[in-house]
Amino acid sequence: MNTVTQALALFKKGQQQEAEHQIQAILQRTPNDLQALQALGMMAAQTGRLDEAERLWRRCVELAPNQPANHINLANLLMGLGRINEAEGFYRRAIALVPQMPVAHYNYGRCLSALGRLDEAILAYRKALALQPAFFEAGVNLGLVLCEKEAYQEAEEVYRNLLNHHPETPELRVYLGDMMRLRGQPDKARLEYEAVLHKYPQHPRARLSLGLLWIDEHGLAKAAELIEPLIKETRLPKGDVLVALALLRARQGDQKTAIDLLSEAIRAGANRPQHYLTQAIWLAEIRNRDQALAVLEQSLALFGDKPPEILGQLIVNQRHLCNWQHWDERIKTLVERIKNTDRAIISPFVALSIPGLNSADLLKVARAFAKRFQPWVKQSAKLPQRVIKDISVSRIRIGYLSCDFHEHATAYLTAGVFERHDRKRFEIFAYSWGPNDDSAMRRRLLSAFDRFVEIGSLSHFDAASRIRADGIDILVDLKGYTRNARTEILALRPCPIQVNWLGYPGSMGASFIDYIIVDSITVPEDHASYYDERLAYMPHAYAPVDDVPVKLMTPTRADAGLPEEGFVFCSFNNPYKITPDIFDRWCNLLKDIEGSVLWLFAERESVKHNLCHEARLRGIAPERLIFASKVSHEKHLARLTLADLCLDTLPYNAHTTASDALRAGIPILTCLGETFPGRVAASLLTAAGMSELIVQDLDAYEAQARFLATHPDELIQLRERLRAGQHRSAYFDTERFTRNLEFLYQRMWEIYQCGHPPRLIAPK
Structure with a gap:
């Protein structure tokens, strides 16, 4: 009579069909044969039939709920399917059944790490090592999580202790090098990698890590030589190689390929919150903000707000799309976190446009970000x-x-x-x-x-x-x-x-x-x-x-899609600078100034849709928003002359956009902010001799815009003064600027x- 042991031997030899046939024969005789169900579940999992494997492992758990291996096997399968929250419960049950089982604590640590619960993962790995001090995988993973927590000294101690148990294991030297690379010690990291490669020239993990080090240093040709051949390497997790290749392609400027590679890496098991964040950043760089936002929302659902940088990226992508869902709640949370941490949880450039951050906060963010460059200082x-x-x-x-x-x-x-x-x-x-x-x-x-x-x-x-x-x-x-x-x-x-x-x-x-x-x-x-x-x-x-003269061929209002009559308020700032507060003021003006329109820059349909939706919520018909797309600089300067008044944004002003308006002879109204980016338009207006267009708060901003829209003679005088100043003010004198x-x-x-x-x- 065939046995499960015989079937497993056949499967190991590659005789899959015969092996499964023998297992099925056993189950026909005894449908609840636990060993047979376990073996068939393993075969299904290893041949990619994951739904079948899940069904079989769940059956094993039902039949033998007190066997920890059944819980661990089902949890491992769920982890591979990305259902990490489900997996956690089964790992916990396995530990409850046998608290002294090192592999259960190790797998639980993997699950917690994937969920971003790093402190708990560290405890789980330490428990596994306490039970089995030479547990290689537990030690390696503990070191990786400690590195993620920037606890580099502790990580080094873990790796060196593990080396005492596994002195001839080159992978440990590589992981030690990885820790040094993250710690900002690239020279020490290189020594570790090269020591391994000297003895094992084709060692895949050492080649991968050295390639990543070259990416850090912008040595892209050398990185490519090391990383690209590894795509065929079977001794490395495919996801790790795909992540490295994605990082290389992104640094080479091919974000589209990088995004595809990172998606493939996630499907291959590199299912970590940091990879979703990176993918979203690259999607944003190729101006696919809608997809970037979708990826971030997916990560939020899977991992919560881990890593901490995800909230800032979520907000910045929402802002680029003028998607103001959960605006107050998310901005408040982000500002509180920035004020209460010394870590770089947001890029300094993104911080510049976050309402509620003052100059001291921006300096704090910049200092935290600058720490990552200390290895280069050394x-x-x-x-x-x-x-x-x-x-x-x-x-x-x-x-x-x-x-x-x-x-x-x-x-x-x-x-x-x-x-x-x-x-x-x-x-x-x-x-x-x-x-x-x-x-x-x-x-x-x-x-x-x-x-x-x-x-x-x-x-x-x-x-x-x-x-x-x-x-x-x-x-x-x-x-x-x-x-x-x-x-x-x-x-x-x-x-x-x-x-x-x-x-x-x-x-x-x-x-x-x-x-x-x-x-x-x-x-x-x-x-x-x-x-x-x-x-x-x-x-x-x-x-x-x-100040080089530009010949402006002034278009007609019809050319720009503007109505022939009516006051034209204009803001050609990037959409991310528009906040709900400033949009409230603009809509108030549209309500008060009959026949007026708001001329905005927007290329994405989603931006237009969202702004039209926000206008409706404020009682403004969407057709009163006119959207302009990108044109050449000369054509842009020319079309600006069709505007009656440019409206600035806060807390991040128009910069080049304000310069363009002044160069085209169009007044721009600004509200003086507290921080540098919120004071730039005031700087330009002062230099151009137009300081009366600077106000101190948003109430005055709205009132002044309303006044100018209803007093055409005043507005004409401003335009005439501005255009006359182009021939005599310091602002429009490039020669004088250069001497200064x-x-x-x-x-x-x-x-x-x-x-x-x-x-x-x-x-x-």
Whole structure:
């Protein structure tokens, strides 16, 4: 007579059908044969018939509820299906049945870790190790969770203790290296990986980890050599390889492929909340905010608000879509968490637009975020020595660091400055890692610099070494903490003076940034305590405008989809800057000003749908919202002339958008905020001589907008003054702006040459 043991032997030899046939024969004779049901459940699970496996394992639990193995097997299956909350209960029952069973505590730890309950997972793993000190998998997983908690010293102790039990296990050296990599000790991590690869050149885990280290360092070619061949490697979990490959593709700029790979990784078992968060960030980068929000909501349902960064990402994607569901509750929770933690649970750039955060909060967020660059600060001593130059025979070398030297808002603001730098006193370098779109702006920028250096293919260290070798005296970062920044280069300190300007309106909270260029409106001197940089003051606005004349072919209202009659309120700010409070004010104006319309920038249908829905809730017909899409910069400036009054947002003002309005001769009404990003429009208006368009609160904002909409003569006078000022105000004079900027650079250099630390620089 056939036995379960014989059937299992056949299955092990690959004779699946015969094995299952023998098991079925046993079950026909004795339907409740527990061993046969267990064996058939295992066979079904291993051949991908998961629904059948679940049914069989549940039957085993019913027949033998006091056998812990049945609970563990069913829980393991549920874990693989992503039903982690269900799995937890079965693991708990197994432990209740046999409290001294190490594997039960280990599997329970895996479940808790997947649920984001890391403190409980640590206790479960420690219990497994207490029962079985040499339990390899429990020790490894405990180390991983401790690393996730940033308890690196404890993780190192766990790994080194495990090495005492498994001294010849190369994987432990790799995990030790992973801990060092996360701890900010890349050199020590590399030594561990290379020690393993020296003995085992094709060791898959060591190759994977070394590849991830190269991704961290932007050494993408070397990372690809290590990671890409591993896709065929059977000794690694497929999900781990797919995650690494996704990270590589994302860093190479192919977010779409990265997203697909990460989805595949999650399906393959890499089902962790961090991966959902990463996927959502990449979806947002390719402007698929709807899907990003869906992924975040899915993660929230599966794991709760783990990791803590998820709430900030959820809010920022909602804001980009003008989806204000749960707005008050989520904003309140996020603000409370930011105020009560020292961890970086939100990116500094996202924090800038969160209502309820003050300047002290923004500095706290920036400082927490800046800590991740400390490993690079520690490596700065490895850069080549700087050559001391004779200033009497050398021009000051200025390097501008950015990936936006193409058709981009930053380029439109700065191109004229780069062109007008005094070449007798300054030598101007660009360090670029952005796209070459072969646009007219790109060609203009290539001509504007003395040297245009592509660093996209260089690692962070090699890029910093190149900047050091070029003898740059003052490195000006135009990115700050915005998308695609390479702050690691600045952390390596390639230059004696490093400056934050224009791209990021706030303190970077970093020891490696010496100055931030501001003006007295964006950062009054009594706000200096909210900046770790020293303040370098421009006499007028901190932001330039390009005064190169543009021929504007004014379109008709019909061309822009606007009604022929009626007052046109306009806000071309990105939708994420619109808050429910500011939208309330706009709708009040539409109610009061008969025939008026609100002209907004929106490309996504979901944004239009959500704003129309919000308008209906406020008693405004959706057709009174007119939506504009993206056009060329020249066409955008031209269509702006059709607006009667531009309305600003708060707490994050119009920046380039405000500059565009003023350049087109259209008044923009702003409410002065507390933080840098909420004071930019006021800065530009003051420099343009239009300070009467600055109000102090939203009641005054609404009242002034209503007044101007009902007093056309007053509005005409404002427009005439604004257009006349384009020929004489400091704001519209790029030459004067550049000389004032150069004065700041000269003072920075003089202070450095005298051996003094950075200090506040008053305007010229």
